[in-house]
Amino acid sequence: MDIELRHLRAYVALCEEGSYTKAAASLHLSQPALTRTIQQLERIVEGRLIERTSRRFDLTDDGAELLTHARRIVADVDGVVAQLRSRATIEIGFAWLLPTTWLAATRRRYEALGGRITLRRVDDPLAALEARSLDIAIYRRETRLPNHLASRVIATERRVLAVAASSPLAEATGLRWADLAGYPLVVNVVSGTTDAGSWDPADPHRPIITCQNFDEWIELVAADRGIGGVPALARSRAPHPGVVYVDIPDAPPSHVYLAWHAKPTTSPAVARFLGVA
Template identity: 55%
Template sequence: MDLQLRHLTAFVTLCEAGTYTRAAARLHIAQPSLTRTIQDLERILECDLVARPSRQLELTANGELFLQRSRAILTEVNELQAEMRTRSQVRVGFAWLLPSDWFAATRARYEELGGQVTIHRTDDPAAALHQGIIDIAVTRNANQPTAAITWRRFGTEQRVLAVSARSELAHAAGLRWADLAKYPLVVNTQSGTTTPDCWPDPDPAREIVTCRNFDEWIELIAADRGIGAVPDIATHRAPHPDVVYRELPDIPASTLYLGWRRTPPPPRHVRRFLDAALAAADPDQ
């Protein structure tokens, strides 16, 4: 049998507790099991660590030396374990256009702790969470409630109208969001932010053109199949030669959500990322 960390842990705990009974209780093992572990340790080292016979726990000279070195080793192992855990990689999934300022601040906070962040583009972040492909989902659409995922609102984004460059709306003067309730609407059903319910009195006869990701959505807008709305970061992050983005005075904002698995509970490195993410969030959320 080779020397193992469990032998060091058992011996140090025995020395600190002062008796086999108290040490066994701290280690959550039976006293005979602890006694055998100490005896195995002495056989491995080929020397006595505990003086015998003795009514109180007394260490031999070898035992004193072994205690000192064991404590140093266990401290170093614990520090190494803690350091490696903080360097654990967190996989962040998103459907399209990560919110720039928030993500930059979050990544900086987490990487200051020694962690690493990888990003994964996926049409369905909720499904990727369920499948264990990602640890954290960033989405603007949390319309898939489930007992297995916790969704936390962490910010809002101002939206802009998106229309085809060929549309009459591209340069119409005095345009307002309320004026657009009857125009055909392009809806990204998987990860979009705009639905007919974004208007006070949805028109049941309104033409709805559906798609399932941002790439399809922007091409449908460019083709003048309908209008849409996206966060204003699209104006510089997703320009398109055939799409015009317009600011409107009454356009509603969109909401940002973080999602993570509730079962099983997130490990410590994911919780550390969440702390960094929520610290960088909009304080009004």
Template identity: 45%
Template sequence: MDVELRHLRAFAAVARQRSFTRAAEQLLITQPALTRTVQQLEAALQVRLLDRTSRRFELTEAGQEFLIRAERVLAEMDEALAAVRGQVTVRLGFSWLLPDPWAQHAVSMFEQATGNTVSLVRCDDPLSCLRQHTIDVALVRGDIAPSPIRVVHLFDEKRVAVCSEHSELADREQLAWSDVTKWPLVVNTLSGTTGPWTWAPGEGPARIIETANFDEWLESVAADRGIGVVPDVARRRHIHSAVRFVPLVGAPPVPVSLVFMPHVQEALMRKFVEAAVAATSS
């Protein structure tokens, strides 16, 4: 059996803590698993590193010598990993308007915790970019089938109606969700969150104006071709001087999720997901 870094870290933790229980807590593993790992190391080296009794243990002479060398190896490896991690960039893809302040908090927490950096990549179709490996993780709105990609739901966003400043809706204080279908609906077919698919068959708006991306969608709404429905984050961003926002009553929320490919940079993605989830409560 080859000696691996996990064996060295397990032995060093036990030697420093002088306790299998405390070492297991530090390494976030069970005590039986830690014991097996140290035993595997001794078997691989064919030498006893610890003299155990029912209540305590002591490092053998070989164990004391090996600890010095193991800690030196671990320190050098940690330095090497830190140097490499500082050059790693996670590419976060999004179609439009990252949620705030979630995005700022998630990026900051991840970068501080790992030393890595996050690159924000604007793409009309994040799922396609993810499959093509031009991004590492995507922020996606709407319902997504999890297989074969991994989906982690973060939170839900409220919907708001958008209309031209010249629309008769512009001065409305609110609009009922049931009344949205009475208006022509401008739809972003590539990355929009509201479209004919939002309603049951035959219950959606009678007229649909299709656009291929966010910019086309926005300009079509501003030109009073119809109304749009988007997450509330758009209202806070003042996205266009010629559009107005109307609160919706009774509208279903928009799910917001992180999406990534399985078995690709798993450790790094786990750290990013942890930061993303933690940021939802910040």
């Protein structure tokens, strides 16, 4: 049998704690398991490393020499692992209209630490995150997350009205958010920002046309099936010849969120990303 890293970790912990009970607890091992590991190590090196007495815990000369090397080896391995983790690639999923200014700054800071970011467009980033096919989800729709996911607001965006170019609303002036409460509404139920609940009180009889993604949503608005509400950056990022974006001064803002797996633990790469995000 060859010396394994677990032998060296156990030996260093035992020497630093000076007690099998304390060392076993720090390693999350049972005391008998730790004792067997140290006994294996002594058989491998074919010599006594620890002088065991009822009152004292002393290292033999060979034990002291091994401790010096074991500390260095464990520290070197941990350092390499930390460096590799710092260069880990994390995958970020989004449905539409990435907040590019935020992303550019965050990517620059994360990659300065040695990490890498890849982007993937998916219709439902939260579902992909749940399936662990993503590390981070960017989403806008306000929703209650399961307990094992955590979220953070990364941006607040001005909301505008989207209407068909043929709609009388495209030329209207002085519109207020409340004026729009009765119009048929196109709702992207997966990743949209605006639904009937965006008006208070919500009209239970309001016609709602639902869809599953942004492409369907914008085509339904262009076809004058209903109005919609989107972040103002859609005006420059998602122009459509059949859609006009109208400023509504008192439109409620919408938010952009990050979500990630927080339980049982957050991965080191994701935690590092969150630190710069």
